[in-house]
Amino acid sequence: QIEKNGIGRPKGYNVSWHSNPDIEKHHFGHAHPMKPWRLTLAKGLIMSYGMHAAMDTFVSRQATREELEDFHSDEYLDYLKTAKVAAPIDDIPVDFNLGGSDCPIFEGLFNYCSMYAGASIDAARKLCNNESDIAINWSGGLHHAKKAEASGFCYVNDIVLAILQLLRKHPRVLYIDIDVHHGDGVEEAFWSTDRVMTLSIHKYDGLNFFPGTGDLDRTGPDSEENPGAHHAVNVPLADGIDDEQYVWLFKTIVGMCVERFQPTAIVLQCGADSLAGDRLGRFNVQVQGHGSCVSYCKSLNIPLLLVGGGGYTPRNVARAWAHETSIAIGCDATLDPIIPMHTPYRQHFRYDTIFPTLEQILAGENRPNRNPDKKIREIIASVTEQLRFVNC
Ligand code: V1S
Numbered sequence: 001q002i003e004k005n006g007i008g009r010p011k012g013y014n015v016s017w018h019s020n021p022d023i024e025k026h027h028f029g030h031a032h033p034m035k036p037w038r039l040t041l042a043k044g045l046i047m048s049y050g051m052h053a054a055m056d057t058f059v060s061r062q063a064t065r066e067e068l069e070d071f072h073s074d075e076y077l078d079y080l081k082t083a084k085v086a087a088p089i090d091d092i093p094v095d096f097n098l099g100g101s102d103c104p105i106f107e108g109l110f111n112y113c114s115m116y117a118g119a120s121i122d123a124a125r126k127l128c129n130n131e132s133d134i135a136i137n138w139s140g141g142l143h144h145a146k147k148a149e150a151s152g153f154c155y156v157n158d159i160v161l162a163i164l165q166l167l168r169k170h171p172r173v174l175y176i177d178i179d180v181h182h183g184d185g186v187e188e189a190f191w192s193t194d195r196v197m198t199l200s201i202h203k204y205d206g207l208n209f210f211p212g213t214g215d216l217d218r219t220g221p222d223s224e225e226n227p228g229a230h231h232a233v234n235v236p237l238a239d240g241i242d243d244e245q246y247v248w249l250f251k252t253i254v255g256m257c258v259e260r261f262q263p264t265a266i267v268l269q270c271g272a273d274s275l276a277g278d279r280l281g282r283f284n285v286q287v288q289g290h291g292s293c294v295s296y297c298k299s300l301n302i303p304l305l306l307v308g309g310g311g312y313t314p315r316n317v318a319r320a321w322a323h324e325t326s327i328a329i330g331c332d333a334t335l336d337p338i339i340p341m342h343t344p345y346r347q348h349f350r351y352d353t354i355f356p357t358l359e360q361i362l363a364g365e366n367r368p369n370r371n372p373d374k375k376i377r378e379i380i381a382s383v384t385e386q387l388r389f390v391n392c
C-alpha cells in the first residue's frame, strides 16, 4: 500500500502524529453534536492509506496536573476532576459553565480532557526540540475553554497550553483558526501580549451565532500602552462562503500577518465545521479549500502545529483531516482519491471519494453565498490598516 501510493518519508522532514484511542471512546451524550468517534473514522482513513508509515506516531499521555495549571485555575481543575456525571437539567449549566447541554459532565470527562491536552503539549514539545517540522493532534483544537470556565464543548484549552510550551523557545507564535466559530478562548488568553498574534476566520452574526464575538474591529486591548494592542485579527463572514473566496482571503490575510509579525512558530486550528454540509456550520468550503489552508501554512517553512477542533458531520471531518495529513507528509498529489476498499467503516462515507462535489455534500440543500467580493475586499483593507500598527 505504501509503495503503491508513493508515500515516502522525505529525508530530514519529520511529521509527528499524536493520538490515543482512549480519547475516541468518550461520549458527550446521544443528541450531542460532538462525537469523539469521528477521530476513529479519521484514523481509519489515514491508516488505510498507509500514511502512518510516513510519520512518527505517538500514543499520547495525559497532561499532568502541573501542566494543566499552566493555564487553568486550581478551583476549576478540582471541580472538573470531581464533578459527578449528571444529565443536563433544562439546559442549565451549574458551576464553571459545566453540566448544561453544551458542556455536559460525562463518564471519564477528566481523563478525556487530560488526554487531548497531553497530545497537544507533546506535539508542541516535538516542535520546540526540532524533532518535528509538523506535529499533528486531531483530537485537540478546543478553542473556547477559558481559565476557569468550560464553553462550547471545550473544557480544557489544549491550544493555549501548547502555545505556552512553544513560547518557552519561540519568541513569536501565530495562531490561525479556520473553525467556523470564533477562537475566543485563545484570543482572550493572549489578549495582552505581543508574542502571540491570534487570527480567527469565522461566521459572525452579532449574537446569533455562537459564541457571539469576533467582530472585525475587535483587534486587541484599546490602550496603545498594552503590548497586545492590534495583535488580535478577526475575520467575520456571512453564510455560504466558497472555496475560491475562502482560500484567497486566507492566503492574503495569513500572508500579511506573517510578513508583519514574523512568527517563529505557527499553530493552525483546522476545525472541520467550516466545511460545506456540516451539521452546525454555515460555510460552503470543500475539503480541497480547507486543505489549501494547510498547504499554504506548510509552504511558509515555519514549525507548524496542526490541531483539530469542531466538525459535526463525521464523514467529512475524516475526509478533511486525512487529506490534511497527506499534505503534511507530502503525498497529497499522489493519493488515490477513491477511498481504499479496506477502510474501516467505509460505508459511512456515502460517496467513495475523498473529494465529493458540493452538490453531493449539500444533498439538495441550498446555501447561497452571502459574502459579496466587495465585502471581502473591505475586510482585507481593514486588516491591512490594523497590521500597520504591528511591529516586531
Ligand atoms: N450552534 C450550535 C450548538 N448546538 C449545540 C448543541 C446541540 C445539541 C446538544 F445536545 C448540545 C449542544 N450547542 C451549540 C452552541 C455551541 C457550539 C460550540 C462549537 C464548538 C467548536 O466547534 O467551536 C469547537 C469544538 N451553543 C449555543 O449556541 C448555546 C446555546 C446558546 C444554544 C444551544 N443550547 C443547547 C445551549 C445554549
Ligand code: CA
Pocket (backbone or CB within 6 Å): 177, 178, 179, 180, 181, 182, 183, 200, 201, 202
Ligand atoms: Ca475560527
Ligand code: ZN
Pocket (backbone or CB within 6 Å): 179, 180, 181, 271, 273, 309, 310, 311
Ligand atoms: Zn466550531
